Amino acid sequence: MTLTLAASAEMLFTAMPFEERVAHIHERGFAVEIWDWSTKDVEALRATGATFTSMTGYLRGSLTDPDGIADLIATAEESLRVAERLDCPSLNLHGTGLGTDGLPVVPVHTVTPDMWLTAADTLRRIAALGERAGRVFLLENLNTAVDHPGTPFARAADTAALVRAVDNPHLRMNLDLYHAQIGEGILIAALAEYLPWVGEIQVADVPGRCEPGTGEIHYPAVAGALRALGYDGVVGLEGWARDDSDVALDAFAAAFA
Template sequence: MIKLAANLSMLFTEHDFLERFAVAAKAGFRGVEYLFPYAYAPHELRSALDDNGLQQVLFNLPPGDWEAGERGLASLPGREAEFRDSVQEALRYAEALDCPRLHAMAGLLPAEADEATREAHMTTYVDNLRFAAGELAKAGRTLLIEPINTHDMPGFFLNRQAQAREVLARVGADNLRVQFDLYHCQMSEGNLFANLEAQLPYLGHVQIAGVPGRHEPDVGEVNYPAVLERLAALGYDGWVGCEYKPAAETAAGLGWGIAYGLQA
């Protein structure tokens, strides 16, 4: 059974952030995710979840200076202390929100990075993920890594599914999993069925969006009904995050989700 979670950083942006929880619940979502919770007090977010019968399924660790263009700390040499602090801050929110999964964004490579620079980032990445996975394991939570395409996020360190499996093997933590975004996979390498099957033992979360444009998943080149049917047939029983940018008003574009319990 496919369980859809609304990404409140992208959906229902016609409303103030804390109002989006109620609108998402009214639309039939039972889970929510978003990029970052840190602009709000944990008790505010907890109340928004409880008041609307929603589960918090995912959010990201602090990413560094997002407004300045940073996209994660996990692979950045010299920022290890800041990364470790970010893990503790994320765990504080995860405890309050009963959130089982946290995503550590890898961060960006410098322009024209050479092989030595890439290897330095990989070494830092593995060490940081091993630390974070250990801290999350103490709290009974899962750490996620996500390959992100470099068309949308130029220079992002982790961008292919095989690379994610290599990282998991190097880290060797049972609670480190892959956040499989079908949009990013299609943009980077395609072969969605084959990549899903290869990644199945490592899946921790799935996300969807239409390709190209990152709009509703019923628009574009991906046959999402077939992909989601295949995902269910493979036995995946986790959440599917709707991390897309509505082409117009959010509710007007939810017709694709009626088959999965949404109310258009």
Template sequence: MRQCACIDTLYTELPWEKRFQAAKNDGFESVEFWDWRNHDLDCTRTSAEKAKIKISGFNGDADFSLIDPKQKEKYLDFLQQSIAVAKKIGAESVTIHSNALGPNGVVVHYYTELSNTVKLCSMYDTLLVCAKLAEESGIQINLEALNIITDHVGNFLQHTQMAAEITRLIHSPKLKILYDIYHMQLNEGSICDTLHKYHDQIGHIHVADVPGRHEPGTGEIHYIKIFQCLKSLQYKGRIGYELFPKTHTQEAVKAIMSYWNLPDAVPNQEPG
């Protein structure tokens, strides 16, 4: 397992170009972020190279929705732009979603006028092409389900089962799911059972506690057991810390590393 820092939520007290070195100094193997359109791409690549830290990825869809059959061409056009950006800056993956997301992750359109059948078939149809683009480019694509309880009301893709069964059917080594523990604790729970069922489809994992979306140990999720579960499953991918520090970044990093330093280490205090 490799540790990845989301530098749109961590190290925000620093200028963009300094976040890469800060993450490297704290022991992260890679960084990720949200919307590539918000950042200077040359600066991003240069900063990562200077810090000798990898760029895991970023969001690849933005303004368009997988579940809208009328947006298929526009969705794929933008995804191709995102893939080109990934190559430009040396990123290894892009993350995609069922619905277009606006500021603060607000779902732009609920598509109540479309049936679930149309939404699901449209998503599957477009993902077939996404998988082909991923294979041709060598850039991993990760499909992420989101919580509809707190952050993304109206999002269509809500559960791990739907996301993982679709990627299994498409059966591409370059199309997997992003399993976000924070989102899925809110939507479905049963984290360890879910990991056992679908670990073969997981391309990336996000970590944050519930409630608050802060670092592990600040909420109700028993991350000790979850990390033990991942180790038992021999998960080899990245764990991205997409979380908002409860106080400041350095305290959050201390909590993160307390779960990580030794293979079977247990922090001094278990999560509440």
């Protein structure tokens, strides 16, 4: 099994300027993931020489209301242009636009059948953008119990249903196991079910959202399951360091060795 291990520059080495975080993660031998590109100096990020595996693929919008869909499509197109500059293959999406606190800009607590149909249609349009650009959009599952209450289409089962409905290789799941553990559990069974639709796996431990080994998820068993299933894609550490970011990277690498 050959995995690409990546780490979020948003959550590690937070005392450093952002470009230095990216450079240090790269020097440690990991690929890099970023969130909102509009707050970054894209040319400075390019100059680090880092390999970028994913970035946020929109700035605002939603999957279901007309104004939100228009914003989502427009800012996805902007994001694709930045992804080309960074040579970043994957762009991350959520069930709706999130604010800086991780909460939905417009919370949704009841998802209707019409909203499901509209969301699938919007994602077909997003996948077509990715296909033309040669990039993949990733729909990430979130948890609503701790971090993202009011986010529609948040469960891994929800993102899987939408990705399957669209059935385009330029739309895949970002299966975040931290969020899935809080929302649904049974992670190894989820891997077996969803892996054909997965474009990336993100990890952090529960509780606390820190590196593997700090909580209840036995990540060596997860790595073993990925090995048995033949997964050879990206695994991204999207978590905080409990004490030290270099130690967190060491623990992450050891869990997936």
